[in-house]
Amino acid sequence: MREAQRPRWTRIVPALGHSGSGGRPLLDGVVISVAPGVIGRWVLRMLRRAAAAGMDVRPLAAGVAAQRIDPLALFAAAVSQDTPRLDALARAQGDDHGVLRALAPLIARPMLQACRRAWAGRVPETWAYGHCPICGSWPALAEIRGLGGSRHLRCGACGSDWRTPWLRCSFCGQDDHERLASLASAESVSREAIAVCDGCTRYLKTITTLAPIRPEHVMLQDLGTQVLDVVALERGYRRPAAPARRMAVGVVAPPSRWRDLLGLRP
Ligand SMILES: [Zn+2]
Numbered sequence: 001m002r003e004a005q006r007p008r009w010t011r012i013v014p015a016l017g018h019s020g021s022g023g024r025p026l027l028d029g030v031v032i033s034v035a036p037g038v039i040g041r042w043v044l045r046m047l048r049r050a051a052a053a054g055m056d057v058r059p060l061a062a063g064v065a066a067q068r069i070d071p072l073a074l075f076a077a078a079v080s081q082d083t084p085r086l087d088a089l090a091r092a093q094g095d096d097h098g099v100l101r102a103l104a105p106l107i108a109r110p111m112l113q114a115c116r117r118a119w120a121g122r123v124p125e126t127w128a129y130g131h132c133p134i135c136g137s138w139p140a141l142a143e144i145r146g147l148g149g150s151r152h153l154r155c156g157a158c159g160s161d162w163r164t165p166w167l168r169c170s171f172c173g174q175d176d177h178e179r180l181a182s183l184a185s186a187e188s189v190s191r192e193a194i195a196v197c198d199g200c201t202r203y204l205k206t207i208t209t210l211a212p213i214r215p216e217h218v219m220l221q222d223l224g225t226q227v228l229d230v231v232a233l234e235r236g237y238r239r240p241a242a243p244a245r246r247m248a249v250g251v252v253a254p255p256s257r258w259r260d261l262l263g264l265r266p
């Protein structure tokens with residue numbers, strides 16, 4: 001969270017290439033220009049943190065140290081949630097414990113949060129899709145907000161916030177109320193519930209709030225309500241396994257920096 005506030009991420013948010021029509025997330029198609037050293041140091045920092053938390057990051061750390069992993073390629077795969085590419089990168093380094101899969105969302109997060117800060121005002125007012133208008137992720141949770149009870153979807157990756165109809169599955173578009181249900185706690189005062197869809201057997205946690213959850217706290221709310229995930233899984237519902245959209249994000253080194261780097265090398 002602290003890293004996401006750093007101005008270096010804001011500085012590399014690229015210009016938008018399209019307006020988000022037809023359900024295309026704003027991030028799709030952009031090209032991020034950033035010095036490989038900035039990303040390499042960030043990736044190493046995340047690997048050190050993961051190692052301190054007991055994860056076996058040795059295959060990945062060795063790959064980065066020996067320059068077998070291109071930090072920009074890794075970053076591009078993480079930001080675009082390209083799981084086949086992440087898995088291929090991990091396999092090539094002998095990381096067969098899913099470490100890169102687990103770390104990739106965290107590696108991408110500061111960039112995605114900076115994009116949301118820069119682009120929130122550019123999201124089409126009529127955005128009514130289930131996936132995030134900024135980064136294309138599926139929502140982490142739904143928020144029933146304020147006294148009026150409007151329903152908003154919230155992205156855990158970039159923090160964005162978009163309105164959604166009450167009776168519709170965000171994942172498959174199902175709007176037959178006979179196939180939609182809510183698993184609610186026995187306590188009538190609970191502000192948490194689980195919206196489930198029998199059309200696609202997916203679920204979405206739903207939290208009632210007075211004020212919007214802060215964008216950078218959506219992920220924490222997601223983590224803090226894991227008991228709901230357990231309940232949903234026990235009933236046979238699941239989160240989508242694949243990303244909502246196939247995204248293309250380019251990450252390139254600025255030309256002048258390349259020259260500097262090459263000039264510095266022996
Ligand atoms: Zn997002």
Ligand SMILES: [Zn+2]
Pocket residue numbers: 169170171172173174197198199200201202
């Ligand atoms: Zn559904």
